[in-house]
Amino acid sequence: MTRRLSAVLIVFLLTTTAGAKTPVATGRGGAAATISERATQSAITILDQGGNAVDAAVAAAATLGVTDPFSCGIGGGGFMVVYLAKDRRVITIDHRETAPAATTPTLFIEDGKEMDFDTAIASGLSVGVPGTVRGWHEALQRYGTMSFEQVLAPAITVADEGFTVDTNFSSLVSQNERKFNRFPATAALYLRNGKAIPSGTRLRNPDLARTYRLLASGGVDAFYEGPLASAIVDTVNRPPTAPGVSVRGSRMTLADLANYEARLRLPVHSTYRGYDLYGMALPSSGGVTAFEALNILEGYDLKALPRAEVEHLYLEASRLAFADRDAYLADPEYVDAPVPGLLSKDYAAQRRGLIDADKAAPGVIAAGDPYPFQQDPSHPLRPAPRTLQPESAHTTHLTVSDKEGNVVAYTFTIEDWGGSGMVVPGYGFLLNNELTDFDFTAPHPNIPEAGKRPRSSMTPTIALKDGKPAFSIGSPGGSTIITTVLQTIVNYVDLGMPMDQAIDAPRLSQRNGAVTDVEPGFAGSAQAKALAGMGQRWSDQAAEIGAANALVFNTDGTVTAVSEGHRHGVGSALVQAPAH
Incomplete structure (x- = not known):
């Protein structure tokens, strides 16, 4: 390097x-x-x-x-x-x-x-x-x-x-x-x-x-x-x-x-532009979600694009990965999550096709179907899109x-x-207070169960x-950890x-919501205005991220x-x- x-x-x-x-x-x-x-x-x-x-x-x-x-x-x-x-x-x-x-x-x-x-x-x-x-x-x-x-x-x-x-x-x-x-x-x-x-x-x-x-x-x-x-x-x-x-x-x-x-678990492994990336496997959703988003982004020549376009694509890739995270990921001893499918480069290419390079998605989007991209073709529980579960930061x-x-x-x-x-x-x-990381209401892969580890x-x-x-690299920040990394x-x-x-750069955290979380002072910046021109919208509650x-x-x-x-x-x- x-x-x-x-x-x-x-x-x-x-x-x-x-x-x-x-x-x-x-x-x-x-x-x-x-x-x-x-x-x-x-x-x-x-x-x-x-x-x-x-x-x-x-x-x-x-x-x-x-x-x-x-x-x-x-x-x-x-x-x-x-x-x-x-x-x-x-x-x-x-x-x-x-x-x-x-x-x-x-x-x-x-x-x-x-x-x-x-x-x-x-x-x-x-x-x-x-x-x-x-x-x-x-x-x-x-x-x-x-x-x-x-x-x-x-x-x-x-x-x-x-x-x-x-x-x-x-x-x-x-x-x-x-x-x-x-x-x-x-x-x-x-x-x-x-x-x-x-x-x-x-x-x-x-x-x-x-x-x-x-x-x-x-x-x-x-x-x-x-x-x-x-x-x-x-x-x-x-x-x-x-x-x-x-x-x-x-x-x-x-x-x-x-x-x-x-x-002791095998790490999650993926590649990105010549790097071998290793992260934490389930019940941490961090590695799978971040690596899925990077797989989506790998299909773009980001180095050749203006910063605003890069950040727009980053936000949209994160939105897609979080839709899948919420639908599928939980303690692997209780849920058979489709991790190989989610980390498939071919699946990432399919998800990439949903991104409009000029315009943000209007709000919460549905999870994809990663099962055809792995050897197990079964289709277990996949909840409908819903509001992101609160997660302490x-x-x-x-x-x-x-x-x-x-x-x-x-x-x-x-x-x-x-x-x-x-x-x-x-x-x-x-x-x-870790058990509040469970989803409170069934049906969901991440509901509380005896002996289970919350996602x-x-x-x-x-x-x-x-x-x-x-x-x-790593960070605190609840679900914004994933976007920070x-x-x-x-x-x-x-x-x-x-x-x-x-x-030190301003952090933007899109987790499949109608708005993106940003830090204090960002919303009125030139950077924010450029992204707003592509339909990105900001949360009213600005706070430090990570x-x-x-x-x-x-x-x-x-x-x-x-x-x-x-x-x-x-x-x-x-x-x-x-x-x-």
């Missing part, structure tokens, strides 16, 4: 300034990019101690559980995509949360109607069996070189000593004061007199430090059995609420935790590489900002070129933007780590040996 990131020399000067937080860094050895400076530093610390990329990724993730607890932590789950340099192969670890055994398809139905989404979130009903700790265990045991005790040490230090709350952190708490005030353990940690802890506060979490020490000494069993498991079950089934507050409980059991298993993504050439792209989450809102008393971590949009992706790592790849590969510019992190492997042997340049309070990128 000949392209290098813009302003690398300037960025290098920033990275060498003590205490400076920079979103771009280039150098040799290992590299890491996360949304948190302390988490990125934890990864580099482990790499400097001789750990590999998997060890460093777990260390960074554990630290994010301290510094970014509203988007991730051991009370949730995720997907890890790993390139193993020695074996020259990609593996994936699915540690998505599962529905308790007592779950039925009417989990979120009350009096014959769908439960209010916010009510469902702040309840025990929404909590899936957490998978993060089991996922970390599998990653370290199979592909790491260090123990829990070693990789958790940096996060324990941060939790013990504390960190300074910034404006972004305080703002997130402020947005969730109502939810957090319902649960005394959460309020005690993140509120002061019922209000968000202000920016500049030193926040310590000794309970989480003790929990991490419990895992360091007792390993994975300390989470899924014993007192900690009992505390999780008690919290979920009988939520400890403030006086006068009542929220719905669940029917999770100790057996649900003891029986939880991570899954608050997750985190990190990426790490090491000097041996191993690469990790890791997205994990507790779902909504602050998950269910419930901190496990005495243990310092928030529980997820996810997480899209950790690793790209190879000529058999070697070229770049990694897709648009960043188009920006980088087709529009020729350096990766930092590809990430918080991506990426690595680029340069042809001279250096690696460039890239995080957000302006979103989410600016991200953090570091390398072991900065370029001079």
Whole structure:
């Protein structure tokens, strides 16, 4: 790859300034990019101690559980995509949360109607069996070189000593004061007199430090059995609420935790303009959906088109891929999804024929029929088009590489900002609300069922070129994760933007709706007006979309780590040996 990131020399000067937080860094050895400076530093610390990329990724993730607890932590789950340099192969670890055994398809139905989404979130009903700790265990045991005790040490230090709350952190708490005030353990940690802890506060979490020490000494069993498991079950089934507050409980059991298993799955694989792309398989819909859209776009000579036309085609390809996503994709242990058909280049050509290069589709469109494009000709359930199911947009993504050439792209989450809102008393971590990722009303492939993993949009992706790592990319953002990864790849590969510019560019998210979600300030821009001339329409609710992190492997042997340049309070990128 000949392209290098813009302003690398300037960025290098920033990275060498003590205490400076920079979103771009280039150098040799290992590299890491996360949304948190302390988490990125934890990864580099482990790499400097001789750990590999998997060890460093777990260390960074554990630290994010301290510094970014509203988007991730051991009370949730995720997907890890790993390139193993020695074996020259990609593996994936699915540690998505599962529905308790007592779950039925009417989990979120009350009096014959769908439960209010916010009510469902702040309840025990929404909590899936957490998978993060089991996922970390599998990653370290199979592909790491260090123990829990070693990789958790940096996060324990941060939790013990504390960190300074910034404006972004305080703002997130402020947005969730109502939810957090319902649960005394959460309020005690993140509120002061019922209000968000202000920016500049030193926040310590000794309970989480003790929990991490419990895992360091007792390993994975300390989470899924014993007192900690009992505390999780008690919290979920009988939520400890403030006086006068009542929220719905669940029917999770100790057996649900003891029986939880991570899954090693074959990655989703596709190609795009000379790159081999590897992503997460179902129950993540991210890889399949993003790769289907790229297959559609591959039929256009995007490099020869003006930017507005490229972005129009990107939006329409995303619209088509999302129509198929909603119709077919769910937990593969419960639904036989037509993934080979959806990823067929011939199927993409058929779908491409539906795009008007000059005019946007008028609204929600129907799913296609991928079955003729695979060996299985059966035609199972295919729901009619309907409004996109709400999906919380608050997750985190990190990426790490090491000097041996191993690469990790890791997205994990507790779902909504602050998950269910419930901190496990005495243990310092928030529980997820992941079960709200199920579709609430049948018939649908993604309805709640016992032991099922809700469909996810997480899209950790690793790209190879000529058999070697070229770049990694991923983001938080609920269903906008898919469009963030897709648009960043188009920006980088087709529009020729350096990766930092590809990430910082305004994001547009079309997910088979009448309007496209955009970020603040976009709707009145010249870029927006050009697209509006093709019939594209914008949502009235503008908000930041995603918080991506990426690595680029340069042809001279250096690696460039890239995080957000302006979103989410600016991200953090570091390398072991900065370029001079």
